Amino acid sequence: MSEPILMKGNEAVAEAAIAAGCRYFFGYPITPQSEVLEHLARRLPEEGGAYIQAESEVSAINMVFGAACAGARVMTASSSPGISLMQEGISYIASAQLPAVLVNIMRGSPGLGGIHPSQADYFQSVKGGGHGDYKLVVLAPSSVQELIDHTVLAFEIAEKYRTPVMVFGDAMMGQMMEPVFLPEAEPAPIDRSWATTGMKNREKPNIIHTLYLPADDLENHCQRLFAKYREIQRQEQLHTAYLTDDADILVVAYGIMSRVARAAVEMAREDGIKAGLFRPITLWPFPDQALFQAASHAQAVITAEISMGQMIEDVRLAIKDKVPVELFNRIGLVPNPDEIYEAIKKKAQEVKVSA
Amino acid sequence: MKREFLLAGFGGQGVLSMGLFLAYAGMGEGKKVAYVPSYGAEMRGGTANCLVTISDREISSPLVSDPGVVVVMNHPSLLKFEPVVRSGGILLINSSLAHRDTKRQDIESYSIPTQELANQAGFSRGSNMIMLGALLEATGVVDVTETYNYLVKTFNGRHLDKMPQNMAAIQVGREFMREYRQQSEASIAYA
Amino acid sequence: MPKGYQRPSTLVERPWHFCPGCNHGIVHRLVAEVIDEMGLQKETVGVGSVGCGVFSYEYFNFDGIGPSHGRAPAVATGVKRVLPDRLVFTYQGDGDLAAIGTTEMVHCAVRGELISIIFINNTLYGMTGGQMAPTTMMGQVTTTTPRGRGQAQGHPFRVCEMLATAEGAAYVARTAVYSPAQVVRTKKAIRRAFETQMAGLGFSLVEVLSACPTNWGMNPLEALKFVEEEMTPVFPLGELKVPEGVK
Amino acid sequence: MFEVHFLEQHCKGCGMCVAFCPRKIIEMAEHTNDQGYNPAMVTDVSRCTGCAICAMMCPHVIIEVVEGGAA
Structure with missing residues (x-):
C-alpha cells in the first residue's frame, strides 16, 4: 500500500x-x-x-x-x-x-x-x-x-x-x-x-x-x-453496529455525527453505562432490519442528528416503537462528544440502567 | 495516546498552516490524525481556528470540548479559549498580541513573544512557526527531525523554498521554550 | 433543379401528432433532409423539448433524448462534451427556449457550445392550449391575453437579435416556411447551422417562424399568411451572423 | 413522367399541397381516411412536372414524387 x-x-x-x-x-x-x-x-x-x-x-x-x-x-x-x-x-x-x-x-x-x-x-x-x-x-x-x-x-x-x-x-x-x-x-x-x-x-x-x-x-x-x-x-444495505449486543441505550447516528456519537458511547462505557452505536451507512435503503436487531436489548434509543429530527422517523419505523426513541440534535454545528454523552447518561438514569 | 490541539488566532496569522504542519508531523510518525478548520464568516482577516487530533488509535470524534493543548495567537482568542483547556493541559499565549497571562491555576501556561522572536530571527512573518516550535518543545508530540524529512518527501518539491526559513523559526521557538522551562524550573526550585 | 421528392430515410414513417397544417412537420422534415444529405444519420444525437416538439425523438430515426422543460441546451452540452465529434442539436419551441429555458439557451451561446438549436417560434404555447409566450406580439390575443398582449404583459422577445451579440454564437438566422422559397431558405439555414457546428466554429441557432393554425384559430393558409404579414415585421427574417467557414 | 404518392392514411387534409401546386392538379378527396380527414389526391398526374412543391409544403410528410411510370 x-x-x-x-x-x-x-x-x-x-x-x-x-x-x-x-x-x-x-x-x-x-x-x-x-x-x-x-x-x-x-x-x-x-x-x-x-x-x-x-x-x-x-x-x-x-x-x-x-x-x-x-x-x-x-x-x-x-x-x-x-x-x-x-x-x-x-x-x-x-x-x-x-x-x-x-x-x-x-x-x-x-x-x-x-x-x-x-x-x-x-x-x-x-x-x-x-x-x-x-x-x-x-x-x-x-x-x-x-x-x-x-x-x-x-x-x-x-x-x-x-x-x-x-x-x-x-x-x-x-x-x-x-x-x-x-x-x-x-x-x-x-x-x-x-x-x-x-x-x-x-x-x-x-x-x-x-x-x-x-x-x-x-x-x-x-x-x-x-x-x-x-x-x-x-x-445494497450498509451499516455498522458498535457495542450494540448488550446495549441498554442505543444511539443511532450517521455521517460526522456517528463519529461524535461513537466517542460518546466510549465515554459511557468507561463510566459503566452499556451504550451502543448503530450507524446507517445507506440512508436509503435504510438498514431497518439490522437496526431492529441492534435495538433488541435496548431500553431506549437516541437518534443524534444535525437537524430538527428527520432520520428519527425511519428509526421509529425500524424499531416498530418497541422502546421510546428520542432526539438529540444541534443546528449549525457538530456537537462535542460530551454533549451526546450527557444525553446518554440522562436517558440511562431515566430508564434505570445507569451504572 | 491521543492528543488534541486547538490553535486560534485571526485570519492571516498562519494559524491554519500551523495546524496543517502539526497534522503532517503526526502522519510522519505513522499516527492517525484529523484536522478540522473552522473559519469565520470572512475568508480573510476574520477569526481562524483549527483543531488537530493526533492519536495512536482510530480517531472516533475529530471534535473535543476540552483540548489538552491550546494556542492563542491574539487577545480575543485568549478570552474565548482559555476556559476550554483541559485541566492539567497546556496553554500557549502569543504575548505579542495577548495582553495578559492566564488566570487559571490548574494548567501549564507559557507566554511567548512570537513577533519579537520572529523579528530577531529575521523572519517577521514567522510568528506562527515560532509558536509551533514552542508547542513542539512543550508537548514533545513528535520528533521534529522526522517531521522535516517527512515534509520534504511529501511535498515533493512544492512549497520547499520556504522550508529552511520555517524550520529556522521553529528552532528559535523550541530554544526559547527550552530556556523558558529551565528558568521556570529554576525559579520553582528557588521558591 | 432535381425533380421529384423522396422522404428522408432519417424520418420514421408514422403519423405525426401535429395538427393539420402545423409547420413543425415541415421543419422536422428539413432537419431530416439536411442530416441525410450530410450523411450524419448515424452520428447524430437529437435533444427534444417539452411542448409540441416533445415527440421529436419518435419521428427521427437517430438517437434521441427527451429532456425536461427548457433544459435541452444543458442536456445537449453534456452530450456534446462527451461526444465532441457527433452532431448534437436541440429542437425547441418558444415557451421551452425563450421562457423557462432562456438561461440554458443564453449560456450555451455565450460559451460557444458546439451545438445547434432549431427554435420554433409560433408566438404562443401550443401544447398547453395557446397561452401567451415571450414571443407573443403586441395586441395578439392568446388564452392568457384575452384582450391582446399589452404593456402589462411586456413585449415580444427577439431571441436572434439578443444571441447575435454573444461572441460564442457563430451562426444565427431567422427564417420562415410560409412559401416554397422560404422553405428552401430554412433548409439552407439548418444546413449552415449544422456545418458551423461540425466545423467547430461555435454555437448555432435557427429560429423558424412557424404557423399554429389551431391556436391562432385560422385555416392553414390563413396561418401562413399571418406569418408572412404579421410576424415578419416583428421578427425580421435573415441571417444575423454567418461565420466565414460556411459562407 | 412522374408519379405522386400520397401516404393517404397519414394525411390530415390541411390543403397546403392543393394551394401551392403550380399546376393546380391536387384536390381534396370526397372520401375520408381512417383519421377522418379528406386526403389530398392528384387529379391529372400527366400534367405533373415533378417540381415537388407539394411535398416541400406538406407538413405531414406524406407526399413522394417519383420519376417513371407510364408516360
Missing part, C-alpha cells in the same frame, strides 16, 4: 471521482463545496475530461443528464440550496434510468440558512425531493477516507442499477483533513449499449425519455423502477 495523503474532504471527493474513472463534472460554486469544483476544474482537463462551470445548478444537473445519456461516468456536487435546485433533474435522471453520482456537502437550511455543517437534507434526499415515484440511493460517509470509498461505491451502484446515487457530506467533512489512501482500481465498465451515442453500427436508434402518456405505460414504468429499487434494498 502506498503512503497516505493528507486531504480535505472536498478534494478527496474530487480525487475519488477521478480515481473511479469519472471524467465529466458539471457544477456551480456554493460554499462549502466549492473546492470540489476548483479541484476538478484543474484536474479533469489534465485527465482528458471536461469540466463546465454551469450557469446554475439547474443547468449543471441537466448537463449531468446529457453526459449520462452519452454513456459517460459523470458527477456533480453542490450544497443544500443548490441540491434543491437540482431536484427536478434528479427525478428525470431516476426516471430515465441513468447512472449519475451527486454529492451534497450539506449546509444549514432552510432558505439560505448558513454555511455550517448540517444534516437537514435527509428528508429531501431519502424521501424524495423531486416529483414522482422514485428512490435515490443515499450514502453517508463519516470520514475523509469514507468520502473517497463511498464516492467510488456510488459509481458502482449507480452503474449496476442505472440509477442516481447521492453521497452525503457536510460543511465540516468537506473542510476537514485526514490521511487517506486513494483507490487503485476503478469500477469495471458496464454495458452501455442503451446510451445515446449516435447510432454508428446500430440499426435502431436509442431513445432516452421520461414521458409515458398512456396510463398503462406509466404504471409499467413505475413497476419496473420499483422492482429495481426492491433489488437495491435487498443487495
Whole structure:
C-alpha cells in the first residue's frame, strides 16, 4: 500500500471521482463545496475530461443528464440550496434510468440558512425531493477516507442499477483533513449499449425519455423502477453496529455525527453505562432490519442528528416503537462528544440502567 | 495516546498552516490524525481556528470540548479559549498580541513573544512557526527531525523554498521554550 | 433543379401528432433532409423539448433524448462534451427556449457550445392550449391575453437579435416556411447551422417562424399568411451572423 | 413522367399541397381516411412536372414524387 495523503474532504471527493474513472463534472460554486469544483476544474482537463462551470445548478444537473445519456461516468456536487435546485433533474435522471453520482456537502437550511455543517437534507434526499415515484440511493460517509470509498461505491451502484446515487457530506467533512489512501482500481465498465451515442453500427436508434402518456405505460414504468429499487434494498444495505449486543441505550447516528456519537458511547462505557452505536451507512435503503436487531436489548434509543429530527422517523419505523426513541440534535454545528454523552447518561438514569 | 490541539488566532496569522504542519508531523510518525478548520464568516482577516487530533488509535470524534493543548495567537482568542483547556493541559499565549497571562491555576501556561522572536530571527512573518516550535518543545508530540524529512518527501518539491526559513523559526521557538522551562524550573526550585 | 421528392430515410414513417397544417412537420422534415444529405444519420444525437416538439425523438430515426422543460441546451452540452465529434442539436419551441429555458439557451451561446438549436417560434404555447409566450406580439390575443398582449404583459422577445451579440454564437438566422422559397431558405439555414457546428466554429441557432393554425384559430393558409404579414415585421427574417467557414 | 404518392392514411387534409401546386392538379378527396380527414389526391398526374412543391409544403410528410411510370 502506498503512503497516505493528507486531504480535505472536498478534494478527496474530487480525487475519488477521478480515481473511479469519472471524467465529466458539471457544477456551480456554493460554499462549502466549492473546492470540489476548483479541484476538478484543474484536474479533469489534465485527465482528458471536461469540466463546465454551469450557469446554475439547474443547468449543471441537466448537463449531468446529457453526459449520462452519452454513456459517460459523470458527477456533480453542490450544497443544500443548490441540491434543491437540482431536484427536478434528479427525478428525470431516476426516471430515465441513468447512472449519475451527486454529492451534497450539506449546509444549514432552510432558505439560505448558513454555511455550517448540517444534516437537514435527509428528508429531501431519502424521501424524495423531486416529483414522482422514485428512490435515490443515499450514502453517508463519516470520514475523509469514507468520502473517497463511498464516492467510488456510488459509481458502482449507480452503474449496476442505472440509477442516481447521492453521497452525503457536510460543511465540516468537506473542510476537514485526514490521511487517506486513494483507490487503485476503478469500477469495471458496464454495458452501455442503451446510451445515446449516435447510432454508428446500430440499426435502431436509442431513445432516452421520461414521458409515458398512456396510463398503462406509466404504471409499467413505475413497476419496473420499483422492482429495481426492491433489488437495491435487498443487495445494497450498509451499516455498522458498535457495542450494540448488550446495549441498554442505543444511539443511532450517521455521517460526522456517528463519529461524535461513537466517542460518546466510549465515554459511557468507561463510566459503566452499556451504550451502543448503530450507524446507517445507506440512508436509503435504510438498514431497518439490522437496526431492529441492534435495538433488541435496548431500553431506549437516541437518534443524534444535525437537524430538527428527520432520520428519527425511519428509526421509529425500524424499531416498530418497541422502546421510546428520542432526539438529540444541534443546528449549525457538530456537537462535542460530551454533549451526546450527557444525553446518554440522562436517558440511562431515566430508564434505570445507569451504572 | 491521543492528543488534541486547538490553535486560534485571526485570519492571516498562519494559524491554519500551523495546524496543517502539526497534522503532517503526526502522519510522519505513522499516527492517525484529523484536522478540522473552522473559519469565520470572512475568508480573510476574520477569526481562524483549527483543531488537530493526533492519536495512536482510530480517531472516533475529530471534535473535543476540552483540548489538552491550546494556542492563542491574539487577545480575543485568549478570552474565548482559555476556559476550554483541559485541566492539567497546556496553554500557549502569543504575548505579542495577548495582553495578559492566564488566570487559571490548574494548567501549564507559557507566554511567548512570537513577533519579537520572529523579528530577531529575521523572519517577521514567522510568528506562527515560532509558536509551533514552542508547542513542539512543550508537548514533545513528535520528533521534529522526522517531521522535516517527512515534509520534504511529501511535498515533493512544492512549497520547499520556504522550508529552511520555517524550520529556522521553529528552532528559535523550541530554544526559547527550552530556556523558558529551565528558568521556570529554576525559579520553582528557588521558591 | 432535381425533380421529384423522396422522404428522408432519417424520418420514421408514422403519423405525426401535429395538427393539420402545423409547420413543425415541415421543419422536422428539413432537419431530416439536411442530416441525410450530410450523411450524419448515424452520428447524430437529437435533444427534444417539452411542448409540441416533445415527440421529436419518435419521428427521427437517430438517437434521441427527451429532456425536461427548457433544459435541452444543458442536456445537449453534456452530450456534446462527451461526444465532441457527433452532431448534437436541440429542437425547441418558444415557451421551452425563450421562457423557462432562456438561461440554458443564453449560456450555451455565450460559451460557444458546439451545438445547434432549431427554435420554433409560433408566438404562443401550443401544447398547453395557446397561452401567451415571450414571443407573443403586441395586441395578439392568446388564452392568457384575452384582450391582446399589452404593456402589462411586456413585449415580444427577439431571441436572434439578443444571441447575435454573444461572441460564442457563430451562426444565427431567422427564417420562415410560409412559401416554397422560404422553405428552401430554412433548409439552407439548418444546413449552415449544422456545418458551423461540425466545423467547430461555435454555437448555432435557427429560429423558424412557424404557423399554429389551431391556436391562432385560422385555416392553414390563413396561418401562413399571418406569418408572412404579421410576424415578419416583428421578427425580421435573415441571417444575423454567418461565420466565414460556411459562407 | 412522374408519379405522386400520397401516404393517404397519414394525411390530415390541411390543403397546403392543393394551394401551392403550380399546376393546380391536387384536390381534396370526397372520401375520408381512417383519421377522418379528406386526403389530398392528384387529379391529372400527366400534367405533373415533378417540381415537388407539394411535398416541400406538406407538413405531414406524406407526399413522394417519383420519376417513371407510364408516360
